[in-house]
Amino acid sequence: MYDGKLIIPGLLIFLVLMISPILFNGLDAGPVPKPEKPVGVTKCVKSAQYMRTSHMKVLDDWRDETLRDGDRTPVEIDGVKYEKSLMNGCLKCHTDKKKFCDECHVYTSVKPYCWDCHYVPKETF
Amino acid sequence: MKHAILAVIVLIGVAWLGSLVGLDPVFGMVFPYVALAIFLGGFTYRILNWAKSPVPFRIPTTSGQGKSLDWVKQDKLDCPATFWQTVGRMLLEVFAFRSLFKNTKAEIHDGPKLVYGSSKWLWLFGLAFHYTFLIIVLRHLRLFLNPVPGIIGQIEFFDGLFQVGVPVLYQTDIIFVGAVTYLFLRRVLIPQVKYISFAADYFPLFLIFGIAVTGILMRYIFRVDVVSIKQLTMGLATFSPSIPANIGSIFYIHLFLVCVLLAYFPFSKLMHLGGVFLSPTRNLANNNRMVRHVNPWNDPSIKPHSYADYEDEFRQFMADADIPLEKELPPEPEPEPEPAAEETEKPAADAAAETPAEKE
Numbered sequence: 367m368y369d370g371k372l373i374i375p376g377l378l379i380f381l382v383l384m385i386s387p388i389l390f391n392g393l394d395a396g397p398v399p400k401p402e403k404p405v406g407v408t409k410c411v412k413s414a415q416y417m418r419t420s421h422m423k424v425l426d427d428w429r430d431e432t433l434r435d436g437d438r439t440p441v442e443i444d445g446v447k448y449e450k451s452l453m454n455g456c457l458k459c460h461t462d463k464k465k466f467c468d469e470c471h472v473y474t475s476v477k478p479y480c481w482d483c484h485y486v487p488k489e490t491f
Numbered sequence: 492m493k494h495a496i497l498a499v500i501v502l503i504g505v506a507w508l509g510s511l512v513g514l515d516p517v518f519g520m521v522f523p524y525v526a527l528a529i530f531l532g533g534f535t536y537r538i539l540n541w542a543k544s545p546v547p548f549r550i551p552t553t554s555g556q557g558k559s560l561d562w563v564k565q566d567k568l569d570c571p572a573t574f575w576q577t578v579g580r581m582l583l584e585v586f587a588f589r590s591l592f593k594n595t596k597a598e599i600h601d602g603p604k605l606v607y608g609s610s611k612w613l614w615l616f617g618l619a620f621h622y623t624f625l626i627i628v629l630r631h632l633r634l635f636l637n638p639v640p641g642i643i644g645q646i647e648f649f650d651g652l653f654q655v656g657v658p659v660l661y662q663t664d665i666i667f668v669g670a671v672t673y674l675f676l677r678r679v680l681i682p683q684v685k686y687i688s689f690a691a692d693y694f695p696l697f698l699i700f701g702i703a704v705t706g707i708l709m710r711y712i713f714r715v716d717v718v719s720i721k722q723l724t725m726g727l728a729t730f731s732p733s734i735p736a737n738i739g740s741i742f743y744i745h746l747f748l749v750c751v752l753l754a755y756f757p758f759s760k761l762m763h764l765g766g767v768f769l770s771p772t773r774n775l776a777n778n779n780r781m782v783r784h785v786n787p788w789n790d791p792s793i794k795p796h797s798y799a800d801y802e803d804e805f806r807q808f809m810a811d812a813d814i815p816l817e818k819e820l821p822p823e824p825e826p827e828p829e830p831a832a833e834e835t836e837k838p839a840a841d842a843a844a845e846t847p848a849e850k851e
Binding site (some may be wrong): 367368369370373376377380381384385387388389390393394396398399415416419420422423425426428429470472473474475476477478479 | 495530531534535538539542543545546630633635636637638639643644645648654656657658659714715716717719721722725728729730731737752758765768769787849
């Protein structure tokens with residue numbers, strides 16, 4: 367071994383960096399998000415699995431349809447009509463953003479910039 | 492190249508089939524640990540193996556004025572003479588790829604005349620490739636840390652600064668794929684580079700390209716259940732692996748390619764990650780004329796033997812063989828008639844050693 371007093375610390379730093387997530391978590395996976403289920407309704411805009419993976423796509427499509435194509439025909443879920451809207455659609459059923467959207471988003475470090483402009487009905491600004 | 496492409500396609504196929512026939516636990520729980528173990532073990536082995544190679548002599552590439560007389564200006568970063576100057580050179584090398592920056596290309600013009608020009612494309616795309624790769628790896632920490640530190644969120648924010656589309660487009664994804672594409676095209680379009688490219692050069696490129704494409708598909712096209720995926724990755728990071736339901740094949744393909752990359756890493760050219768720090772042409776101070784470097788394998792019982800000593804030892808023989816001497820024989824009172832008999836080596840050497848010349 368030559369130059370071990372430089373190489374060994376360097377190698378150790380590298381190895382520690384590589385396993386740093388394991389050290390950071392300390393073998394504790396932490397809480398799993400439990401987004402609050404809306405009460406009184408059973409169905410979402412699309413199937414629950416599709417919403418889990420692609421709700422941002424739904425929002426994006428709604429935004430384009432309403433603002434670019436001027437198509438604001440409400441969506442019908444279980445016979446009830448809902449506005450194609452973030453605050454007046456999704457949040458009609460998912461009333462508590464903090465206990466629903468944020469639950470997952472904080473877990474996965476997602477910060478939709480939508481709330482820069484859109485506001486959550488319950489909150490005052 | 493064909494084999495490298497084929498290999499990556501086969502790997503994708505293996506992961507795809509595997510997840511279709513329900514081998515999710517193997518791909519999601521076993522391979523990641525195996526790959527990490529091979530990566531860390533292999534990396535350590537390679538570094539220690541390199542560390543065992545003696546570097547008896549300083550062989551830095553000197554691409555600037557070395558340290559000389561006081562009034563000659565030294566190029567401290569390109570021809571470092573001290574430890575800290577070498578550290579400076581290494582920092583530039585590791586963080587700014589300085590040696591790639593100095594790339595030149597040779598062209599033959601009419602005349603014929605050989606012309607050297609600077610060639611910065613490899614440097615530019617190489618830098619873009621490595622830095623975007625770094626940012627992408629850091630961004631992935633959101634899947635391995637809980638709670639996610641704010642700095643990761645900051646990186647994501649700046650990466651998606653232009654807020655294109657939903658979910659926002661990360662600039663690094665575009666730059667990364669563009670850079671990999673350049674690195675590949677360079678190999679096939681420049682004849683000289685193509686000539687020296689082998690499967691071991693193409694395979695990592697295709698593998699990394701495959702990883703990037705599956706990742707991009709997962710985020711923007713197929714869209715996967717990131718919450719479930721984070722449950723899987725957190726399980727891995729806390730040694731309590733589990734396989735949540737409803738994770739698509741595309742994720743297992745992505746993960747498997749990453750595992751292959753990790754396992755392949757220590758035994759491939761990718762080891763330049765560690766190797767760059769151990770390159771003797773970069774990390775040695777150019778101080779051959781200031782410090783005496785001794786071969787570590789030298790037998791300590793063999794003492795240095797200077798020319799003056801050598802001449803002292805063999806002066807008589809040299810004089811007899813008409814070899815020019817730096818120091819002539821002392822004037823002999825009577826010339827010996829029969830001098831150079833081989834058997835008399837020992838006494839002759841002793842005689843020479845006793846010459847007055849030695850005392851000077």
